[in-house]
Amino acid sequence: MTHRDPVLMGPGPCNPYPEVMEAYARPVLGHLDPDFIALMDEVGDRLRQVFQTTNQLTFAVSGTGSAGMEAAFVNFVGPGDTVVVGVNGVFGGRMCDVAARCGAEVVRVDAPWGAPIDPNDLIDAHPSPKMIAVVHAETSTGVRNDLATLGAKKGDALLLADCVTSLGGIDLRIDEWGVDIAYSGTQKCLGVPPGLAPLTVSDRALTHLRETPQSWYLDLNMIAKYVTGGDGARAYHHTAPISSLYGIHAGLGALLDEGLEASFARHQAVGDALQAGLVDRGFELFAAEGNRLPQLTSVWVPEDRLPDGATEADVRRSLLLDYGVEIGGGLGDLAGKGWRIGLMGHTARMRNVQLLLASLDDILV
Amino acid sequence: MTHRDPVLMGPGPCNPYPEVMEAYARPVLGHLDPDFIALMDEVGDRLRQVFQTTNQLTFAVSGTGSAGMEAAFVNFVGPGDTVVVGVNGVFGGRMCDVAARCGAEVVRVDAPWGAPIDPNDLIDAHPSPKMIAVVHAETSTGVRNDLATLGAKKGDALLLADCVTSLGGIDLRIDEWGVDIAYSGTQKCLGVPPGLAPLTVSDRALTHLRETPQSWYLDLNMIAKYVTGGDGARAYHHTAPISSLYGIHAGLGALLDEGLEASFARHQAVGDALQAGLVDRGFELFAAEGNRLPQLTSVWVPEDRLPDGATEADVRRSLLLDYGVEIGGGLGDLAGKGWRIGLMGHTARMRNVQLLLASLDDILV
Numbered sequence: 001m002t003h004r005d006p007v008l009m010g011p012g013p014c015n016p017y018p019e020v021m022e023a024y025a026r027p028v029l030g031h032l033d034p035d036f037i038a039l040m041d042e043v044g045d046r047l048r049q050v051f052q053t054t055n056q057l058t059f060a061v062s063g064t065g066s067a068g069m070e071a072a073f074v075n076f077v078g079p080g081d082t083v084v085v086g087v088n089g090v091f092g093g094r095m096c097d098v099a100a101r102c103g104a105e106v107v108r109v110d111a112p113w114g115a116p117i118d119p120n121d122l123i124d125a126h127p128s129p130k131m132i133a134v135v136h137a138e139t140s141t142g143v144r145n146d147l148a149t150l151g152a153k154k155g156d157a158l159l160l161a162d163c164v165t166s167l168g169g170i171d172l173r174i175d176e177w178g179v180d181i182a183y184s185g186t187q188k189c190l191g192v193p194p195g196l197a198p199l200t201v202s203d204r205a206l207t208h209l210r211e212t213p214q215s216w217y218l219d220l221n222m223i224a225k226y227v228t229g230g231d232g233a234r235a236y237h238h239t240a241p242i243s244s245l246y247g248i249h250a251g252l253g254a255l256l257d258e259g260l261e262a263s264f265a266r267h268q269a270v271g272d273a274l275q276a277g278l279v280d281r282g283f284e285l286f287a288a289e290g291n292r293l294p295q296l297t298s299v300w301v302p303e304d305r306l307p308d309g310a311t312e313a314d315v316r317r318s319l320l321l322d323y324g325v326e327i328g329g330g331l332g333d334l335a336g337k338g339w340r341i342g343l344m345g346h347t348a349r350m351r352n353v354q355l356l357l358a359s360l361d362d363i364l365v
Numbered sequence: 366m367t368h369r370d371p372v373l374m375g376p377g378p379c380n381p382y383p384e385v386m387e388a389y390a391r392p393v394l395g396h397l398d399p400d401f402i403a404l405m406d407e408v409g410d411r412l413r414q415v416f417q418t419t420n421q422l423t424f425a426v427s428g429t430g431s432a433g434m435e436a437a438f439v440n441f442v443g444p445g446d447t448v449v450v451g452v453n454g455v456f457g458g459r460m461c462d463v464a465a466r467c468g469a470e471v472v473r474v475d476a477p478w479g480a481p482i483d484p485n486d487l488i489d490a491h492p493s494p495k496m497i498a499v500v501h502a503e504t505s506t507g508v509r510n511d512l513a514t515l516g517a518k519k520g521d522a523l524l525l526a527d528c529v530t531s532l533g534g535i536d537l538r539i540d541e542w543g544v545d546i547a548y549s550g551t552q553k554c555l556g557v558p559p560g561l562a563p564l565t566v567s568d569r570a571l572t573h574l575r576e577t578p579q580s581w582y583l584d585l586n587m588i589a590k591y592v593t594g595g596d597g598a599r600a601y602h603h604t605a606p607i608s609s610l611y612g613i614h615a616g617l618g619a620l621l622d623e624g625l626e627a628s629f630a631r632h633q634a635v636g637d638a639l640q641a642g643l644v645d646r647g648f649e650l651f652a653a654e655g656n657r658l659p660q661l662t663s664v665w666v667p668e669d670r671l672p673d674g675a676t677e678a679d680v681r682r683s684l685l686l687d688y689g690v691e692i693g694g695g696l697g698d699l700a701g702k703g704w705r706i707g708l709m710g711h712t713a714r715m716r717n718v719q720l721l722l723a724s725l726d727d728i729l730v
Contacts, residue, residue: 101577242378
């Protein structure tokens with residue numbers, strides 16, 4: 001089969017940084033090899049810089065972003081615990097599902113898709129929750145939710161943030177904002193193929209760590225002895241996905257070489273350019289002004305600009321197969337009527353904005 | 366840092382097939398891209414051939430082998446279910462832990478490490494268990510347990526087999542032997558870096574599938590709609606680890622091009638040669654004769670052959686850093702006194718047997 005190489009402007013995965021693909025090709029080492037342990041330690045150091053935290057327990061979970069979500073819940077929440085969850089998109093809804101499977105009492109706080117959640121609604125939802133959970137950057141809508149206000153007002157609750165789409169693309173200050181537990185994914189603004197879930201846990205959260213979480217695979221008591229074992233021997237838990245760790249190590253290196261602020265500015269510039277270009281062409285932006293993500297743009301597709309008889313899905317398919325550009329379909333109200341367009345990691349380049357807009361000019365009527 | 370490329374003769378990971386590393390370098394596609402869906406379907410077809418099964422639900426779990434173990438339990442076992450577990454090594458013990466976290470009543474049947482489990486002991490342990498679980502090839506001891514007898518006598522119980530170290534290296538007949546649920550890992554006899562867990566589930570087992578397993582990430586109800594969605598649209602569950610799927614696709618291709626029987630014969634030949642060579646040199650084999658795995662050899666190290674003042678760990682370290690060969694330390698009674706030596710996947714070559722024996726001749730006194 002011919003190997004197509006589309007420009008990946010969907011909601012993730014993005015195109016990986018070239019350095020990442022080189023790293024994947026490196027010889028496999030054993031999971032207890034001293035050079036691999038050193039690399040894993042560097043991954044932790046680099047993740048701390050990107051998360052803007054000093055949390056010791058900061059590492060990459062051996063699964064995709066959703067495994068990070070599950071690790072963040074099962075280790076801290078059990079039967080009878082109250083968890084307040086903000087829902088203004090798919091991933092907030094997923095958090096409710098995961099928390100409920102831990103036996104938690106879920107207090108669900110909805111906000112309209114496309115609008116941000118008012119942090120005060122979460123604070124006021126319950127007098128003494130064990131945890132307040134919210135998505136920082138909703139991949140299903142392109143909306144940013146406010147973490148800093150939640151951190152300032154959380155009281156004794158643990159603040160859990162889904163940072164799958166935010167990490168590396170927009171400002172995220174774990175320590176300064178008072179986020180206790182945060183997870184991400186590799187295939188968004190980190191510019192790495194999917195497969196790992198960066199996770200960071202505050203010392204305060206660790207005092208709430210469950211002794212025997214319902215998941216063995218994601219049990220932080222045991223994983224911590226492997227990933228942050230200090231200078232001594234590391235206790236084997238499960239075999240780390242070696243090549244994927246090479247990948248995230250290189251991706252984080254590329255990001256930090258560029259600089260966090262420069263990466264945020266790059267994502268903002270290309271997002272602004274794309275959103276302006278789409279509005280010029282008759283698209284209506286879905287996410288509320290003031291809380292729009294630059295790295296994930298959601299839009300209503302103007303029906304009168306679709307080619308005769310074509311649906312929005314036909315246009316996406318033509319973009320993918322004829323023009324070599326992948327974008328994502330809409331979810332919720334946007335399903336069948338809108339698109340989600342990512343500009344994340346290595347894909348967040350002005351040339352890709354130009355390519356997509358020029359291709360749309362070619363296809364639309 | 367210089368990239369060392371040791372020969373990986375530990376208990377896994379092995380060295381990947383060259384085709385696998387080429388596949389990792391392929392351009393990333395989206396997880397709903399038609400070419401990626403086609404590749405995922407081929408991974409399923411190839412896994413069915415290697416598992417020797419027609420089970421429709423056969424795919425690679427997005428995590429390492431231990432995630433496969435957890436998926437195998439959480440989807441079928443819940444509070445109050447009786448699970449009989451055979452334990453003659455680390456991984457049988459891990460099964461007890463995972464089953465207990467699902468709320469199961471665990472009936473643990475121990476056999477001495479190094480010896481196989483008598484299948485009748487498992488059959489007789491409980492009159493009507495929900496599940497009988499056993500490790501096919503114990504990575505901690507190098508022993509093969511009998512699955513065929515268990516399958517013939519299981520009655521209404523579901524038979525679950527850990528095939529992490531067996532798949533691709535020794536004969537494994539899921540359908541013929543009556544195994545209902547089996548999982549594996551990529552980094553053993555499949556010759557692929559760690560990161561995925563092949564899983565196969567019989568139609569009979571699917572009638573016992575729990576409606577809402579405690580794990581969202583490993584929920585087979587939802588995953589099945591993505592990995593075996595037929596010709597129609599695939600329902601997104603989580604973002605598949607694209608590059609890792611390329612890797613297993615290529616590794617399974619290499620294995621099937623060689624042929625299953627040829628692969629088994631190759632593993633047997635190199636294992637026999639290694640075991641004979643070690644006995645010649647004064648090592649005592651740990652696993653009981655008749656149930657020794659060719660792909661994982663466990664041995665007592667002859668103390669009188671260690672260099673003056675050196676421990677077995679010193680010799681392993683010298684093998685790794687001076688000779689470029691990784692082998693594994695012992696577990697249980699073998700800790701500090703024995704080794705585990707793997708010859709798996711691409712590593713199962715006579716040249717590697719020669720290299721290790723020659724290196725030992727150089728080091729030992």
